[in-house]
Amino acid sequence: MRDTLHLAILLSLLVRSASVAASAPLNDDVLGLIVFKADLLDPASELASWDDEDADSPCGWAGVTCDPRSGRVTDLALDSRSLSGRVGPRGLLQLRYLRLLSLANNNFTGTLSADLAGLDGLRVVDLSSNALSGPIPDELFHKCGSLRSVSLANNAFEGELPPSLGSCAGLSYLNLSSNRISGPLPAGVWSLNGLRSLDLSENSFVGEIPSGIESLYNLRTISLRRNSLSGKVPEGIGGCLLLKSIDLSENSLSGGLPDSMRNLTMCGSLSLSSNSFVGELPDWIGEMSSLETLDLSRNRFIGHIPGSIGNLRMLKELNLSRNGFTGALPESMEGCKGLTNVDLSRNSLTGDVPSWVFELGVQRISISENGLSGEMRIPSAVNRNLQVLDLSENSVSGPVPSNLGSLQGLQLLNLSRNSLSGPIPSSIGGLKDLGVLDLSMNRINGSIPSEIGGAAALKELRLAKNFIAGKIPTQIGECASLTSLILRENNLTGPIPTTLSNLTNLQTVDLSSNHLSGPLPKQLSDLPHLHLFNISHNFLQGDLPPGTFFNTIPPSSLSDNPNLCGSALNRSCPAVLPKPIVLNPNSSSSSSSTPSSLSNSTLHHKTLLLSISALIAIAALALIAFGVAAVIVLNLRVRTSSSAAPPADDDFSSDANSGRLVMFSGDDPDFSAGAHALLNKDCELGRGGFGSVYRTVLGDGRPVAVKKLTVSSLVKSREEFESEARRLGRIRHPNVVALEGYYWTPSLQLLVYEFVFSGSLYKHLHENSSARALSWRERFDVILGIARGLAHLHRMNVVHYNLKSSNILIDGAGEPKIGDYGLAKLLPMLDRYVLSAKIQSALGYMAPEFACRTVKITEKCDVYGFGVLVLEVVTGRRPVEYMEDDVVVLCDAVRADMEEGRAEECVDGRLRGEFPVGEAVPVVKLGLICTSQVPSNRPEMAEVVNILELIRCPG
Template sequence: MKMKVQSYCIFLLLFLILFTSPKPVLSDDTSFNDDVLGLIVFKAGLDDPKGKLSSWNEDDLTPCNWDGVDCDLSTKRVNSLVLDGFSLSGHVDRGLLRLQNLKILSLARNNFTGTINPDLPSSLGGLQVVDFSDNNLSGSIPEGFFNQCGSLRTVSFAKNNLTGKVPDSLSSCSTLVNVNFSYNQISGILPSGVWFLRAIQSFDLSNNLLEGEIPEGIKNLYDLRELNLQNNHFSGKIPEEIGGCLVLKSVDLSGNFLSGELPESMQRLTSCTSLSLQRNSLTGTIPDWIGGLKSLEILDLSANELSGWIPKSLGNLDSLLRLNLSRNQFTRNLPFSMANCSKLSTFDISQNEFSGHIPWWIFIMGLQGSPFHDLEVLDLSSNAFSGELPYGIGNLSSLQVLNVSGNNISGSIPVTIGELKSLYILDLSDNKINGSIPSEIQGASSLSELRLQRNFLSGRIPAEIDKCSSLTSLILSHNKLTGSIPASIANLTNLQYVDLSWNEVSGGLPKELTNLSHLLGFNVSYNQLQGELPVGGFFNTISPSSVSGNSLLCGSVVNQSCPSDHPKPIVLNPNSSSSNSSISAQNRHHKIILSISALIAIGAAAFIAVGVVAITVLNIHVRNSMARSAAQFAFSGGEDYSGSPENDPNYGKLVMFSGDADFADGAHNLLNKDSEIGRGGFGVVYRTVLRDGHSVAIKKLTVSSLIKSQDDFEREVKNLGKVRHQNLVTLEGYYWTSSLQLLIYEYLSKGSLHKLLHDDNNSKDVFSWRQRFRIILGMAKGLAHLHQMDIIHYNLKSTNVLIDCSSEAKIGDYGLVKLLPMLDHCVLSSKIQSALGYMAPEFACRTVKITEKCDVYGFGILVLEVVTGRRPVEYMEDDVVVLCDMVRGALEEGKVEQCVDGRLLGNFAAEEAIPVIKLGLICASQVPSNRPDMAEVINILELIQCPSEGQEELE
């Protein structure tokens, strides 16, 4: 305590010296100079958990040798303070104003809070660079910050929690070259004065809440090289005069509400390398002048309302690396001139109206090999292409994703498919492909997803499929496959989803399938299978619908006992003439029967013993593997795991956004079965305890093969880690290796809303009406915050809503779909297929855009579930009850009050309950446009809430 008092007194003294003296009282001769004093005061107000500022010693005569500090060689004064990624927290203290020669101030990637000091540029006249990006600053950008900005050239407040508007004073800072306010919650219109920043080269206001039209005047920015306004709410047309920015290299206006055609002035942007206009409402055709933008490397016009033919001039863009024209209304076929775009790595024209044969020129061999030898993603899905898959498909040696689903492709699968060694997603579903699945497919050893459903394939499932050891999804349903299921499938230890339904597969299910420990779905319904269902693992809880339509299958799941195979009984002839010989023969036969019975018993016992030993060995092996993974996870200590990524396959990285990753229970208890508390479409959840007694929930992701690269994964997870709201489960950290990804969440002991509503063990602890209303309002606020941050949940259900000790609702598992490489319907449906009853109708239609309104639908179902206490879909003996339909019918009959959970015994506010039920039905409308926004939902709920009930509990 005495030391703390002394430190506080020293800090107070320094503060008084700094900010009460009319002029510096310490000369360069003393033990403190201005820079030392200012930095020590700055440090005194910080939390430095990693000791990054340990070299900052108040007894030093100069700070020039301190970590993060650089000085001018001639003046010996501090001119640069760069503390990026030091894990510091606290406020940006006024002590920095003492650094009168400071030119560069960079505090990026820390945890600084509070507001932005408006006096920084004016007090430090020589300041040129200010970078506060990737912190937790709040409030608005102060007008005064740019009023006297001196020589300020670069300013970045990206990735904070800033609100308010873009300050008008920004236009007066004529020296600015780089401005970055991205990833905040800045709203309002964009001031037209920003186009007076004649020196500006990079302007990034992406991922905010800006609205209105993009103002005129952008042609004044002669030096503008990068313009990024993506993911805002801008409307109107793209400024016609944008072509006046002749040196523009990158334009990103995606994710807005822009309309109209591409302005003709854009043809003057001949230096442009990246043009991203996706997810708007642009109309018209692709103009012929597009071929004049010879520098283009990225062209993304996806998810608009463009139509017509693709101009031949597009083939002039021989520098193109990524071309995305998906989700438009383009027709006819692609021009042959596009064969010149030989550098393409991503080629996506899915969800259009293209017809004719698949462009053969994609697969031909030239003098330098395939013209598309760098092609990694080829997506031609959801068009009207016909013809056969070219034999030359094997020439695309770099191909990773091939999707031609939803066309009219016929013929057989080329055997050259096995030459695609890098391929990890192959989707040929929804076509007219015939023939058999070639055994050569084993050559595509990197395959993670194989989707061949809804074709006319015949023959057997090749046993060689087990060579594709990375397979997680094997979807072969709705074909004409025959033969038995090869036992070799059990060797695919990463399998999560198998669908062989609606084929003509026969024989029994291999017992070895029980070894598939990651299995989440296995559907063999409507085949000709027979015999006993496997017992153990996933098959102990398999749904009856997954094996229905196989009349000769037996087992408890199908409610049909299997026939016993007992030896026939011995019947003695009572009319035998020789009783002695008969007795003798009977005795001999009895001895033989006893011997056989004894052998059978011994054999069975031996078999069981071997099985027990084998299972024990397997368990030990699995536990040891998990312990090794957990040990690696537990003791990496926030730094890179010892070893190198080149030599160590277990190389990993643990990052905690706050606190210390010290686990009290040790590594061996992290990911074992005993600590498992839940599982879902994205992974298994375990509980562990930190050294300070704080419990956390660890989600082990089971979508490793679909996860993005480490950089993309870390960027997305860090963004999710910044999401903070009282009605959202907090992401506290993550762990990464190429084969294991863990997400670390706060732990809520009361469990999920589903458990508390539907678990019979909790029948004595029934939610009161007031608690239910608070849960509904809390879910609405949490979901509204996600939508405000442009995050769609996609998987909203009662198991993903957790309840804390104060009966406050917290939504979890948000944003996980962003970790996947593509947000298409196939990936979404495979991840959220467990959300039966919560999924909006638009998920069933591949051509409908998935928006926040699908979350609103799931919220509506949750509202009805909370009020009624019933599941979204309930299976009765003779019927299936859909909650939404039941409540709507009761409303039409004037009996809606009877739908309220009977466990409340009439103890609820009918004047609240009935409007809440109606709100739930409106949110669950079949038509997305009829559903309200979540902000509107909150307003409605607050209006519904009775004033007299707002502060007290209804018992």
């Protein structure tokens, strides 16, 4: 169809040209451009001027430039005009004098035609930022003597680089970045000794960088960033003496830095981040005197930072983070007067905080997660340009400097996780631009200064886990931008200030584990963006503020405030009682009662006094009587059904007189076939370390799963059991199996759960050999769902302790649900040794700290089990596998594969490569991080959820 259109256009033009006088010859450029446009879509009518097919010359058309003497088209520049279609060669080949072809930033699709090689006069080609695909034709560069600049960046070209590219000796600019080009780097590229700029970044090149790069003696910039290159940087790179920018980041390069690099004295930017470089940073780095940017982050460098780095007088950005550097920061760095950004985080640096941190013109500096110690001293001649200062997770001690307010340009100050002491200086109020203040996890005492209200730009205030006392200042209400207020685990007293309700941007408030008292301000209900408000473990009292948020707030955020009341706590607030009602039984009507008759009846003890509280007591007695009757009826039913049922090991009615069945929904708690189900082995779903699980049906026909505990000796008392069961019953989350109720006798305890139809994750991974294997998308959804459910349990202060694939159930929609949680607090006498004995079926999931009596068991045990689950889901293998002569632990096996570069081989072979590597590999790494031997190295589950969501949606 398209060829027919071309033919029609050509015939029309030939007919038109035949009627023109011999003195007006046909213009080939007009013909070529009209044919070229026939292949395009022009939704914005950018090429409306091209519609004049009778034009003698196209030189006035949009995007067209002609030679003023010959009148022939030399430049065709149609950048950023919303054009689409294909780059058709027929029309372009008519432009015999074309020197520049630029179609960048459009929506062209299809492949490149080898026929474009016919434009042998082209000097500049720019087809970047389109949707072109397919391989780059080898024929395209057979006749490229005139080519000087080629950009095919930001497309979808694939395959290997054509060998003919090496014949373009005049090429000075080549940009093929952000495509899907693969294979090794061809050595022929190094023969382009006229190259000044080479950008092959963000492709899929593999193998080593070939030798011979020194022949590119005109090269100014080279970028091979974000490929899969390996091996060492060739020694010959030092021969490219004119190099100004080198970017080899995000590859798998290894070894040390080649000594020849010291010759690159004109180099202004060196980025080698995210590789596997090793060894010490050589002292000659100070000889690269033109460096303005030095990024060696995320490698394996060790040793001291050389003092010669102070010779880099032009250095502006220095990033040595995530390496193994040790020793003190060199004082010579005070010679780097131009420094603006410094990141030395996540190393093993020691010594004091150097004074140059506050004296140079640095704008952003992070030395977090190191071993710095000593006091933090801010000199009088201070840097007022400092915007970000992060010294978190060190061992800095002493007081917070009183002259902190002199750093007037500060926007972020993070001194958390140190050993700072003393009060928060009042000068903090002078930091007018401060957005984030984090002093959490130190030894700070005193009170929160009232001057805090002067920090009007403050968005996040984090002071958790200190020894701060006194009241929360009312001036905090002047920080109108505040979104996060974290003051948990301090010694704060007094009421929550009403001025908190002025902070309409507040999203997160954590005041838990303090000594706050008094009522909650009713105005808090007006905060529109609030999504977390934790005031647990205080002495607050009274009713909750009205409104949707406080009606649905998780009970865990309010717990351990005995005098708080409200619907979210399932605790009624005491009413204001009226005076007692006095009734005269001798009077036929209320109207006949008089003061004198009432007085006389009182004297003769003939009155009946009924107060509201008396009526409540009577009603309570009636309810108790009704409850007793209900239990008796229940036990009669149980006895009746058990007498008709076959004998079994356990007897549901063994303690009928003291039985107590409670359903949280308030519905009829009767089992339609309950006793029979519990006594009939055919209804058994499975057995675990703490009991058996049966399927039964409620009176309303709803199926439930009933767990019959076989650990009665570990239950301390009915009161504690029921209290914890009710707490677990309030947990509601899409990824957590809901506890619907419980049954109690001294010798038998039942837990009633919602019934989940599709079985356990273990069955889906390891037992359904004939069924379809879970897809990668389903596996990722399962992992994310488990993470969300576990994070919610941790927010509710519930540690699972027994996380494994058989305790993860899959519902009909494929959503995972965590079951069998909360046994540790449900059974108060349960300690880690009993627990270990009871959950031997969880072998491979148990965190190593279970073996140590002195280590506290925390949520990090669940994180370890989650990490094992992640690896189990991704690999399809069991946590521990027994071979003929060996035992394979999944965590160790996957970690070994990752270290040897076999990350993709870890994924379940049943997926047959049908999985995104960009998701699978980070998920495996996350699983390994969660299974760290050191609990503090494992992330919180809330962080895990964020990481997984970022892996799925990197944007």
